[in-house]
Amino acid sequence: MSAPLLSVTSLKKYFPIRGGVLQREVNTVKAVDDVSFDIQPGEVVGLVGESGSGKTTVGRTILRLEQATGGDVRFDSADVMKLNAADLRKYRKRMQIIFQDPYASLNPREKVREILTHPLKLHRIGTAREHEDRAAKLLETVGLSRDHLDRFPHEFSGGQRQRIGIARALAVEPEFIVADEPVSALDVSIQAQVINLLEDLKTDLNLTMLFIAHDLGVVEHICDRVIVMYLGRVMEIGPVADLYTRPNHPYTKALLSAVPIPKPGRRRDRVVLKGDIPSPINPPSGCVFRTRCPMATADCARQVPKLKAIGPGHLSACIHTT
């Protein structure tokens, strides 16, 4: 295997909770706790989990949109956490992000032309004359046209706005993209258009992607490997076909069985989890999933289970795994 493009080791992000008159730190939310994974060049890795699992925080911390509490992020062997401001800018040219909400992530006062040439100016790529051509080309890449350059975001539909968000991310020709729920806010018929676009871009531009989503169907469709997170920790990692057909961790099993199947009359043996996700302020001791786990035993409370290999590239963090 070649050297990974991105390597995340024991990543931690704790958010302080302040209280009292003096706004002293009274507690912490462990949003991401000891997360490690690699991404190979050209690979699309899915990061799935329910709300509060820390998946978005992982994405933001890798890009240094949040400062990590601990751990190590290496991009093309450079230590991302230690880059100074000038180096960070160079690094950001190589890593971009696509946001979930196409309504909130585009400046409403800027025309598409400005939205798309901004990153070029910031990173001093090309001349002003070239920018226009580049912007027009970007629009064509994402299925829009040059005529759209002088329009404002409000003149577009949700799906079109998401295409503009993708074009903006592509403007600086990044090698790596964090896509944070890029299709969740879109209607079904439009969602398929954007998924197809992302798949084409992945092939045409050889993009490496961290694809964050809660929709397991979408993730299976677009990703090569999947990371399942729960309460800030990794429960299972594996190649997509492997993990979806042979899920190992009880949480992955429950998650997959909870997905409604668009075929009437098929009643599956569903594992319906009891209760809600616990608060990340006081996560359960030992295995964080044990309070909802159908297989939990007394041992589960004692130690945090380590990721164990159960197949090629397939790891699961459950002490009951044999």
Add this chain to the structure above:
Amino acid sequence: MEAETPLLEVQDLQTTFDLTKTLSIRAVDGVSFKVNAGETLAIVGESGSGKSVASLSIMGLLPKDVGRVSGGSIKLNGREITTLSDAEMREIRGKEIGMIFQEPMTSLNPVHTVGQQIAEMVIRHEKVTAAKARARAIEMLDLVGIPEPKSRVDNYPHEMSGGMRQRAMIAMALACEPRILIADEPTTALDVTIQAQMLELMQDLQKKLGMAIIFITHDLGVVAEIADRVVVMYAAQVVEMASVEDIFETPRMPYTAGLMNSIPRLGSSVNKIRLEAIPGTVPALTSLPGGCRFHPRCAHAQALCSATEPALEAAEEGHMIRCARWAELTLAKQPVS
């Protein structure tokens, strides 16, 4: 079965929104459907299809001064309800029609305990004592699976988790044993594991209490799990209506088939296929295309599709289609693993 009066009968419903003094749109345009006792009808559509407005029209909850039912009829147990006064509608809502919405935090009052809110409903509709109403509240919380209902009854909504609030909202909607429950995207904001809990709970309660459910959603997976019959809406109209098996097995309207083929299904990693996206976007109600409203996006459109608006026709018993070409089309279906 045929002669029986349906529990709810919506006939040629038109709902108009006056956007400005001169500009109005028809958010619901000639919609008809029936709901029989004890059955689950799903209304499916994308944003702007009119599915939520149709349900607000039934409940009499259209925004005042802007939206109004401008035509057609809605009959509940044979009684016309579009002409009722606000006071009369208040008697029906909660008592005969229960409602649950997407966001439990906006439908529960944050300054009253959950128990007070359920009890208030019961007292209002059934004229029972406060003690009896409180007992009913506890009983309902127990029914929807809230642990320790005797102490939870005194919780404020903010003291409950998201899933529990959703349960409390269902408890409130069902406290007076309505014959019909309208659920507008009740699981859309929830995580899949909580969604699975809710769907199981609603099916359970339906079996126990025998109410009919109108389930409004955009999620075809959820539809397949809970619906008996399905209404597909597009640009304010019904475009297809059939039993859940027929809708999924033999969709006849190209839009329905397109929706089916554009959802990424589990199993795609083993059996890689490209999604068939529907090109273009849903038209704005202010600038609807002539002829069939779906024709600019339809792969099967011909000249006649842009010329005349197709009527909703019965293909067979209980299967209605709005497409000029349905009889000659064979629609491709994505294989299901």
